[in-house]
Amino acid sequence: MAISSALGSSALLPAGLGFRNVIINGAMQVSQRSAVGTAVTGITSGGFKTADRWDLNMTTFGTWSQTCIEDAPTGSGLRNSLKMACTSAYASPAAGNEMQIRQKLEGQNIQAFCKGTNSAKIFVLSFWVKAFQTGTFICEFEDQDNSRNVSASYTVNASGVWEQKFITLPADLTGRFDNDSNSSLAVIWWLGAGSNFTSGTLATSWVTPTTANRAVGQTNVASSTSNYWQITGVQLEQNYQPTPFEQRPIGVETFLCQRYYWRQGGNAYEPYGLVAFFNNATNSYFHIKMPAKMRSAPTMNYSSLSHFNIFVNGTLPNPTAMTLWTSGSASGDAYMMGVNMASGGGSGMSGWLCNANTTSGFIEFSSEL
Numbered sequence: 001m002a003i004s005s006a007l008g009s010s011a012l013l014p015a016g017l018g019f020r021n022v023i024i025n026g027a028m029q030v031s032q033r034s035a036v037g038t039a040v041t042g043i044t045s046g047g048f049k050t051a052d053r054w055d056l057n058m059t060t061f062g063t064w065s066q067t068c069i070e071d072a073p074t075g076s077g078l079r080n081s082l083k084m085a086c087t088s089a090y091a092s093p094a095a096g097n098e099m100q101i102r103q104k105l106e107g108q109n110i111q112a113f114c115k116g117t118n119s120a121k122i123f124v125l126s127f128w129v130k131a132f133q134t135g136t137f138i139c140e141f142e143d144q145d146n147s148r149n150v151s152a153s154y155t156v157n158a159s160g161v162w163e164q165k166f167i168t169l170p171a172d173l174t175g176r177f178d179n180d181s182n183s184s185l186a187v188i189w190w191l192g193a194g195s196n197f198t199s200g201t202l203a204t205s206w207v208t209p210t211t212a213n214r215a216v217g218q219t220n221v222a223s224s225t226s227n228y229w230q231i232t233g234v235q236l237e238q239n240y241q242p243t244p245f246e247q248r249p250i251g252v253e254t255f256l257c258q259r260y261y262w263r264q265g266g267n268a269y270e271p272y273g274l275v276a277f278f279n280n281a282t283n284s285y286f287h288i289k290m291p292a293k294m295r296s297a298p299t300m301n302y303s304s305l306s307h308f309n310i311f312v313n314g315t316l317p318n319p320t321a322m323t324l325w326t327s328g329s330a331s332g333d334a335y336m337m338g339v340n341m342a343s344g345g346g347s348g349m350s351g352w353l354c355n356a357n358t359t360s361g362f363i364e365f366s367s368e369l
Helices: 250-258
Strands: 040-043 055-058 063-069 081-088 098-106 123-131 135-143 148-156 163-169 183-193 228-238 261-265 271-278 283-289 299-302 308-311 319-326 334-341 350-355 362-366
Touching: 098 228, 123 135, 123 148, 148 163, 183 228, 250 261, 308 319, 308 334
Parallel strands: none
Antiparallel strands: 040 063, 055 098, 063 081, 081 228, 098 183, 123 163, 123 228, 135 148, 135 183, 261 362, 271 283, 271 350, 283 334, 299 362, 308 350, 319 334
16 A cells, blocks of 8 residues: 555544544643743754653754744644744755654554554554645654654645645554553654755655665755744544544643653742651652653653752751652652751651742653653
8 A cells, every 4th residue: 555645634534432543742732841832942952842742853953943832723623733943054964964853652552553463554644734845744654663664755835834734654564563661653754854864765665764765855944044844733543544633631631741751840839749758857758659650760850959948847948959769669650759958857857848939940750752
């Protein structure tokens, strides 16, 4: 079966059962790292910036801003989109340079595709895109368990206009996805590619990857500071034709995101809900119960210690150090955090951790793929 990206909107089938969309936060409704409408600027390297679950992968490719922005196609039921805007151009990329927006999926969440079996199913991807540049763009699917890839092109026909795109991928009888919590499939939207990725023939069937065939024909979004690229309404499903975008309740979507990332804080004097017990004047321990069981034992990060207070015995002494230990097994659902103070505690006393008089204090936990 050939790859198709030209299905009309009339091809949409009625919505079926829930949770058919394996993409998380496809409507860009959850943005724990940065408030909706707030741009992360000066971007020159990859990572998670704004909308949850959406990863920027790039080598040297100019300078960018990323925003989870209130802008979406009229009448679609969508409100937000992820926007990449070029602020420093990179018109002539080096051969090995690349830039992509991607989402990685756990193997145990995509078993219904039956990939690598005689019952292998068709993949259908739908999304809305808006860009300043018109031309050819590449979407790639990377089977990370079996080193197999397939790419498809789509066309931006009009500048600054929301367009819905549909890509149908053939079933793959080779290479089963692992049934675990690791990354099995990466869905990749290319924004720029050096000649190492574009000098061959686009791989439009599932194959062992050849680098030169991954992004043939890709438009360079970094060619001018006038350029931008936006995406929303992303849905990947096991079907033979696309269905309408699955609108999950915000509480459900947030819970799904918190399996990979959780941040608490952002308001002055906000209590973190972490009650401490002290074993001496300086050492306290806080039990943390995650809102969702995380994919794996997460890493912890926090803003400056000056952004935190510990309320104990009627005072707010500033902590002097923070460390983290797992509580029992490293299962990702509960942790013990140790916080040290210069003084103010005492054996058997209790207290609670809160944000200082600042809006920038936070604690975050990440187990991203």
